[in-house]
Amino acid sequence: MGLPAAGVADCELWCFDTDATPAEPPDPPKLSPPPPWPSPPPLPPMKAGESTKTVHEVQVRLTAAGDLTDYTSSMRRAIATAIADVAGVDASLVTVQILEGSVLVVATVVAADKSGATSIRDDLSEALDSASSASSLLAIDVTSAPMVALTTRTVVVGAPSEPPAQPSGALSPALLAVATALPVLALIGLIIAVACFRRRRGKVHAAPSPVVPAALA
Numbered sequence: 001m002g003l004p005a006a007g008v009a010d011c012e013l014w015c016f017d018t019d020a021t022p023a024e025p026p027d028p029p030k031l032s033p034p035p036p037w038p039s040p041p042p043l044p045p046m047k048a049g050e051s052t053k054t055v056h057e058v059q060v061r062l063t064a065a066g067d068l069t070d071y072t073s074s075m076r077r078a079i080a081t082a083i084a085d086v087a088g089v090d091a092s093l094v095t096v097q098i099l100e101g102s103v104l105v106v107a108t109v110v111a112a113d114k115s116g117a118t119s120i121r122d123d124l125s126e127a128l129d130s131a132s133s134a135s136s137l138l139a140i141d142v143t144s145a146p147m148v149a150l151t152t153r154t155v156v157v158g159a160p161s162e163p164p165a166q167p168s169g170a171l172s173p174a175l176l177a178v179a180t181a182l183p184v185l186a187l188i189g190l191i192i193a194v195a196c197f198r199r200r201r202g203k204v205h206a207a208p209s210p211v212v213p214a215a216l217a
Contacts, residue, residue, distance in 0.1 A: 046156055055153045056117040058087070060124055062134055062146035068088075071098040071105075076154040079138050083107050086137070087120040087125045102143070108151075117150050124148045 002119075046052075060083065080094040087094070087109050097106040111117035125148045128134045145164040 019022065027159050037212045046154065051157050052154050054159045055155055056114045057151045057153060058109045058111060058120045058124060058148065059151045060105075060109075060146050060148050062105050062128075062131075062142050063101065063144045064105050065141040065143055066103050068098055068100065068103060071103065075140070079105065079107060079140070083124065084107065084139050086122065089120070105138075107142070110184045114150075121148055121150050147148050 035087060053080070071157075076096040076098065077091070080096045081091045083096075084091040084094045093110045095108045099106060099109075109117075109120055111120055127137060128148060129144040131145050134146050163217045
């Protein structure tokens, strides 16, 4: 027996569209990656005798959960120590900044040279290859994979300090020392001369009387 004729309203109960595709689930929300590296600030005007020096660094940037107030000084020290252990450097060479942007954690490691910076970059990239590994290492809730990169910073090195200028007419330290020692040496010489003179007079007074021969007595 064939199907009964049905209207549009009746078809909604038993008809289906064979060409329809099932609805796909919505994509999970994507976590925003850390912002790109900012450009270094311009150098201040250099003074006479100053020079520049390139500092090689490795910078780690990641976003983490929480508020800025959650990241106390002790937590920043713990993050610096964990990164220093992986980098193989002293914790004093690691600085940690907590910035706005959810929570942006920026850790900077100062290296001895470019080769050392490359080695540190490779070690940190391996240890912080995902958000979960970074969370485990740093003991914070990291929400995006860290970005690790080599950076350089140019600093101004001051001119070597010069000794203060001597006022006009002042003696140099060497001449001042000689002038101070001369009276002392003169006094010592005078004491020695007086002692020698007294010793010679004592010998003259103590000389024996001449012996008169018996035939002449």
